[in-house]
Amino acid sequence: MSSSPAEPQAAYFPIRVVSNETGVNAITLRAWERRYGLITPKRTAKGHRLYTEADIHLIRKVVSLLERGIPISQAKSMLENGTPEAEPLASMPAQPSQWHQYRARLNQAVNEFDDAALASVMDEVTSFFPADITLRFLLLPLHQQLHEQMSTPLGGARFAFFAGFLEGRLTSRLAEAPEGQTKGTLVLANTTQEDALELLLLGIMLRPLGVRILRLGGLVPPADISAMVNELTLQGAIIRITGHPNDQQLQQLQNLAAETGQLIFAIGHNQDQTDLLRRKGIVTLSGDLQQDALTVRDVLTGIQT
Known part of the structure; x- marks a missing residue:
């Protein structure tokens, strides 16, 4: 057409x-x-x-x-x-969309802790839709739904089960080379004890935009991120930080930005911390992963050109 x-x-x-x-x-x-x-x-x-x-x-x-x-x-x-x-x-009329049906099937599999059913639905969805569309219309909404249900009986366990399943499925994709011309390489790291699934999803969304990601598992101190960026001459890092960093954490973030001299993107903070973090040299992201991926791509492109 x-x-x-x-x-x-x-x-x-x-x-x-x-x-x-x-x-x-x-x-x-x-x-x-x-x-x-x-x-x-x-x-x-x-x-x-x-x-x-x-x-x-x-x-x-x-x-x-x-x-x-x-x-x-x-x-x-x-x-x-x-x-x-x-x-x-x-x-839309009462008839559910296909996305709603997929989400219901995934939700049932999560409720029953059925990893085989989860894998079956994911295989079906990814055979029809590209990764960015699947993330946007299926995985992110379900992730948010499960997060909101964490206070219910077994809610936390179900959220952790789904997050662990997705982490396993998506980590291997993250290791693949980015598509098209590479715009830069960033470290992906969690500096908190909190869930890092959104960080991983952001990394996945950056891959088709030409950004290479080096993911570090577990809790990573900012000093280690700084050493890696400098040693490998990378373009920077995307890190998950706590909602309200304390004075010590803010100093660590400022040191990270100053010692690398590269782009340090952050997610996870409350929006009332945005101005403070920017003054520390941190590039703050909004939490809208679709827009955040485009922002990272655009900033990298602007820096390199």
Whole structure:
């Protein structure tokens, strides 16, 4: 499926802008073009892709269908056949979306501590959807749901079970080389005793954006992160910190930023700590993992260019 012919004065947008506008990363956009012929962007003399407003509108239609759990191949057929685009989730009828069904199956597997059922559902989902879409519409919502249920009987155990399963599944993916041109290498480390699954998920979302991740397991002191960044001449680190760092922790973070002279991104802090952390030389992230991945990519690109 190609985009509608553009007017001579139509505006064109590079893939980076389209990715930011639609929430679909560049690797996925290129895959949709190659594998499904979903969109045929124009090319510059150097081969760079350029998209029109009509392309962006079409991509948003596809995302709307994906939100309902419709695989990309089926979404393409629906759009080609003129099927009305999906309604927003808030206005959908009572029939659950495919994502809701997948989430219900995963939730049942977690409730029963059934790792085989978890693996079966995950294998099915990842055969139809790319990793960033699966994270956005399935894994992150379920992770949040389980986190909110931690105070219920066995809630903490179920959350830990799901987090452990995901950690095992995703860690091997993190070790794979990033797709496309590498924009930099970052250490991924947890400096707290708290759950680090969101940190791992952020690392996974950075891989298709061309960022190489070196993940350190367990609790890692900032001094060790500093030594690793300096020894390997890396571009920096993404660290999980506590919500309200005390004076000693703040000093350690300031030392980490000063000793490396590189980018130190942080998640896990409360938003009222943002200004203080920035004054310590820390690049604060919002907690919206989709946006945070784009922020890390953009900051790395800006530093290198």
